[in-house]
Amino acid sequence: MRAVVTVIGKDTVGILHKVSGICAEFNVNVIEVTQSVLQDMFAMIMLVDISGINGDFSVLVDRMTSLGTELGLSIHTMHEDIFNSMHSV
């Protein structure tokens, strides 16, 4: 079971650190990260393994969302199934 975390917004110090910090707290392993910074805009997509999650996935989603609000970023945490089903026949 995997999930996708996307972070979009203005670049600041420690975004990756804070997001991966929450992942570690929930025992969620980061599998892959792709990120780009265009001028001062930061865009990151993180693929994480949630099969060993030590809590409720919805709590993780809430934590990520509130981190986004705190940092002024848009953070979405979604189960990978939605992308797989939408974009493949």
Added chain:
Amino acid sequence: MLNVYNILETIRMIQDECLDIRTITMGISLLDCIDTDIDKACEKVYNKIVDRARNLVPVGQQIEKEYGIPIINKRISVTPIAMLAAACPNESPVKFAKALQRAADTCGVNFIGGYSALVHKGFSAGDMALIRSIPEALDVTQNICSSVNIGSTKSGINMDAVKIMGEIVKESAERTADRDCIGPAKLVVFCNAVEDNPFMAGAFHGVGEPDCEIHVGVSGPGVVRAALAKHPDASINELADIIKKTAFKITRMGQLVGARASELLNVPFGIVDLSLAPTPAIGDSVAHILEEMGLEQCGTHGTTACLAMLNDAVKKGGVMASSTVGGLSGAFIPVSEDAGMIDAAVAGTLSLEKLEAMTAVCSVGLDMIVVPGDITPETISAIIADEAAIGMVNSKTTAVRLIPAVGRKEGETLEFGGLLGSGPVMPIKDKSSAKFINRGGRIPAPMQSLKN
């Protein structure tokens, strides 16, 4: 395989283009709740609904979190209540409406549909009492929806029922005149009603359906409009292809959510309804899709052709994306619930006549149309008869949801708020249809061959 472009496209659809799951609707059969003692029957109805649907809202919320996709409504449809009312001939069926309201409150759903009767060929026990009680039922409850099927391609149109429904719509508006005539906004008159429709106000759980099942209604006019906007110079068949691809993606999401809900609730998965359901929100309008195709305003010449193409392409794209498609499936054109339709109606570009033509090629019918408060019941019946005739002859579902704006005239507006939106009072013809309506009887079923 996951790729960055696809991930960002999905997020953009949800965040910027109003993509959502419009409704998860649990269909529940109440046939085993029939009892000659109406109080016992109501208790059974309440208990069965609460037992089956207790977790519907929490499960919906869990799926929203899991997939990051908003699920706007969680709803329930039930067996047409006229069938339960038939066993208690001396009691008012409004008791059932109140029991349904209690169940809606307990489960936290925003609508229960099925205060309904199917009278396309004639009235059986319970039907007349239920129909006569509709204005009171819609007045004393908030979250109950009612529908009556008055015609079908196989049986013709029951003109006695059409006459009565004109009176019921008017009476329902009068009883709720102090609340912007909200009564008839919860009442649909159908021809060829479908048994697995997840959308309100016309949802009911047909007798051919299983005991309990989950249906999903998807939405996404904003996504389709945005996809078309990227191809300003494409030909019409290229546009049709773009719509098909977009509808596929939208429907896949409905299929995923439905399958997950079915698994979590341990209830069989019914159907995905592939509809483009607009809301009054900016960027969530079917009219704006038609305008994106090249119409200056929805309702002008060419609107019917654009809508026909849109409706067909949505179905073609969606059918392959889902294991079982059903319900109403197509584009909805409810005037008060669509920002572009409201503008077109206010500007006078969109008339009742054009809407009627549009219903011949799209999903449902004359939906959420506000008419002057002094409209006669016979005129309402005549509008219903016209619309039912289109459905009957073309073997499709048509419906009428008219709201007589009591005390208001052409040019004024009714404000319902929320998803129901607001609607300008639209002009109607001032010549009478009373003699035709008062004849009663039945329009015979149409020929199914020699189609010209």
